Amino acid sequence: MTTPATGAHAHAGSHGHEPGHHETSFFHKYLWSTDHKMIAMQYLFTGAALALIGGYLAYVFRMQLAFPGHVVPGYGLVTPNRYNSLVTIHGSIMIFWVAMPVLVAAFGNFLIPLMIGCDDMVFPRINRLSYQIFLLSALILLSSFLVKGGAFGGAWTSYPPLSAKGIYNLSPLGSTLWLVAVALEFVAFLLGGLNFIVTTMNGRAPGMRMWDIPVVVWMIVIASVLFMASVGPLIAGAIMLLFDQRLGTGFFDPGRGGDPLLWQHLFWFFGHPEVYVVLLPALGIVAEIITVFARKKLFGYRTILYTTWATGVLSFVVWAHHQFIAGIDPRMANVFTITTLLISVPITEMIFVYIATLYGGSIQFTTPMLWALSFIAEFLIGGVTGIFLGASGADIYFHDTYFVVAHFHYTFFPSAIIGMFAGLTFWYPKMFGRMLNETLGKIHFWGTIIAFNMIFLPLFITGAAGDQRRIYDYALFPEQMRPELQHLRQLSTVGVMILMTFQVFFLVNFFWSLKHGKRAGENPWLSNTLEWTVPSPPPHGNFAELPTVYRGPYEYATPGRKEDYWPQNAPITPLEEGAL
Amino acid sequence: MLERFATGASTYAPSIDHLILLIAVIVGFWLIVAEIALFWLMARFRRRDGHAPQYVTGEEKHLTKWVTIPHFLVIACDLVIIVPAILVWMNVKQTLPPAQETVRVFSQQWAWSFQQPGPDGILDTADDIRTVGELHVKENTVYHFELRSRDVLHSFSVPVFRLKQDAVPGRTIVGWFKATRTGTFDIQCTQMCGMGHGLMAGRIVVETPQQHAAWMKRVSSPALAASVAPSSDTAADNSKIAEVSR
Amino acid sequence: MSTTARSIANLRSVTGIPTARLVTWWVIASEIFIFGGLLASYVMHRLAHPEWGIAASHTNTAAGATNTFVLLTSSLFAVLAHKAADAHDGPKAAKFLRLTALGGLVFLTIKGLEWTHEIREGFVLASGGFWSFYYTVAGLHALHVLAGLIIMLVFAVDVAKNENLPRVQCIGLYWHFVDIIWIFLFPLLYIAK
């Protein structure tokens, strides 16, 4: 009775919480809730906390790279062993415990039921279980820093035989904890994904056809499907690796009939689709924002969906571009070069559609819009540098250099960090009922964007100059010890410090506005989608009266209407019918 | 273009550099076009009083060309990149020119060691020269290398040669290079291989045939061989590893 | 927990497929990718290692064949349970569900005896490539059988009271899937020698 689950009933929207009436304990309200919005917040705050940890780890190892051998303030001395753990856990955290929970789980949970006009996910309790498993996995990962031998340091790709044997990686416990944590994280997202997919398929409001679903919902659902289809083999691989580590099997041990390359295939068969799992929700968020602030219909809604599907399908046949020189049959590289370059075609179209959407608009440069536009501008750099890597002949040189590092930070940072800030600043009024401060928001924006480019542009150059990845100190490599390169490394590290400093503006803005921000009202951005038709923050059960949908989500500046927006659930009045 | 950042010293280095230049020109062009379009639209259609936004679905016949034209152009550009990329790849990795010399490269945590034929020119005989951390090769000679690993994955990378190849335990992977410039260059390990990955350095010494012969004579004389084998560099590395391990 | 948290979303069915069945299909899909990855890895290795045939010849084909028969029979009971549920005959459906579960139990018992024997002969998980795959693949499958039969017994309690009848079909679908996986495993692990 006292569980928040009661909120799932339709009555909740109208009266919400009367104090004293529903005696809801802190535990039940914040930790044991099945409400999709609360679970979204759990994912969001956990992801944000881990983002800060991942950022801190990056700060530590970048300091070591800029000033090798010096004690890092706030950490201590970075030994080679610790360097490897720092990098490995940084990469793992940022992808699995920041990008996925924030972009897929937090936004997916918050937006899907609201945007498709229903009260919750189809399986609220599975949803809660998903978060709990996720939290457990995060704790296991972090605990690995404390065990004997330290956290796993064999890179986020965890290639065996290094990852399979304690005598090789010197962190037998850490490597098993890493593997268990990642496997649990996969389970959490499989459960979450089931909910997203089935809710969107079955739970839509009456009248909402396939083509009326907001792009961000599509993107999160497609990302969930990609995840589900790609992660299966890696789950199998994780079981095998766990057995190799703990039970003495030899699946990846060449001395005993196994094959270390098998892991690489399983990993990248997942790993490449995974990067689109992170990219797509960010693209979806950006689509919602640019249409609202350009007051424009999306330029070719269907084109976006077709190209997304095409990207999704192609993403399953490009994985070996991570393994060109891994010892696979060299003839295979030719096939994968072709598929890899072809995947640029749908993505180009998608990006061009986004740019074209601005044409004829009336653009307001609010903070969320700045984030959304900068996503496009920065992702383009990350995307085109992928082409260098996809061309097998060029990848011989670039593979495992900082050029790759720069490439994927120019794709991941826009997706995970810029995309997250775009979404957060845009939906903050809906989530918390208050507006963020625009001035602080813009300071934070410019500080972050400039610092971000300052971190990673120099790394393209050090990469082209031959800096290899995962090296704690270049002292033994005279060619990489050129002073110019060291200066670039230092420039990059200064960028990290600036970037971290500017996050203070965000945190202050975030917490200050929770209490003191201007009240948002239902629809501060004059937007069309259904989440803006309910109070901010939405009550349990979301809709006082479940909506019916009459049109697509992007009807801005429709001719013949007084207002320049047209909510999806607004019925056509006889008057308007005449005008159309 | 790459020459500016890293010297090239093998026969295929220029072809890889040209490929990179070609890609840079093509995608650079697109990048600039896209960024200019983005910023121009942002400036042109910023909110101004009296200018209402237009209603464009993007599905109108005369507008879809803005998607279809880039579509075909990008496919064309992809082809222009794919063909030379594959040609370069086949040259470097797929078709090996006949070997004039063969060396064996062994990788292990965390050192490189090499085995090459001694004065008799045949591998696996008593006079084979074994070195640690340092590989001596002749200029303008096609070398085949047989790459092996004794424990985990490593990667044999010589940036000036534009050469990189993972070493996989249980397999022997054969590749080739032909140096075009004398000098001493870095050998890197570019595959995460554990704690000492950052210490797994080596040097490759490219010599003229005369220098090489002189070197060979020096190391083949039994008295000296012992002192040369563990090269000074690597001995220092090993002590460093011991020192830093926690 | 006094309330069963059924959301309105859960009651909707835009696709026309009931939500519970839809999610069952998606669960099965995700499982197919897990088993697919494992089996593909096994087949690739098997092709590269003809000598694994010798190890495989130590498996007990008769036990495997019996188990195939047992599982197929239990699938038949699952179909009958579904039929009964469609006819709103809860008690009958529950009876067939329990029979299906019994089939799973027999399967696991045979499996247990078989493995005990093999382990006594010294063939354990770490005895070499074939045995590693053998125990891992069949073990994962056995876990699915176990999970399925427990869920089935839990469902049967409600079903016997004529409640939650649509669940019978979902668990049936899942059971058929587990069965089909075995149809792949049996030739790959036992017959190919």
Ligand code: HEA
């Ligand atoms: C969100 C993340 C993300 C995204 C979107 C991408 C997108 C792409 N990536 Fe990237 N990639 C990573 C994350 C990502 N990548 C990560 C994390 C790694 C390293 C993992 C590790 O080793 O640790 C990696 C590594 C990586 C490699 C392996 C490098 C190596 O280790 O040697 C390759 C090789 O092909 C590659 C290629 C590509 C390509 C072709 C795209 C394409 O999808 C890009 C398409 C986009 C565009 C092309 C831009 C827009 C188009 C135009 C402006 C038109 C002009 C274009 C043409 C004419 C072609 N990536």
Ligand code: HEA
């Ligand atoms: C999403 C992915 C992601 C993100 C965002 C980042 C962010 C950063 N990365 Fe990372 N990185 C990886 C994924 C990512 N990285 C991966 C996969 C690897 C490979 C690992 C491996 O080799 O195994 C890697 C490796 C890697 C290296 C290579 C190390 C090596 O090879 O030796 C370097 C070096 O500079 C680096 C630097 C940085 C820096 C300075 C940032 C900075 O941008 C960090 C700044 C971020 C913050 C300061 C946090 C901001 C967030 C908040 C303030 C919270 C917001 C609050 C709310 C939402 C409420 N990273």
Ligand code: CUA
């Ligand atoms: Cu050897 Cu890295």
Ligand SMILES: [Cu+2]
């Ligand atoms: Cu990839």
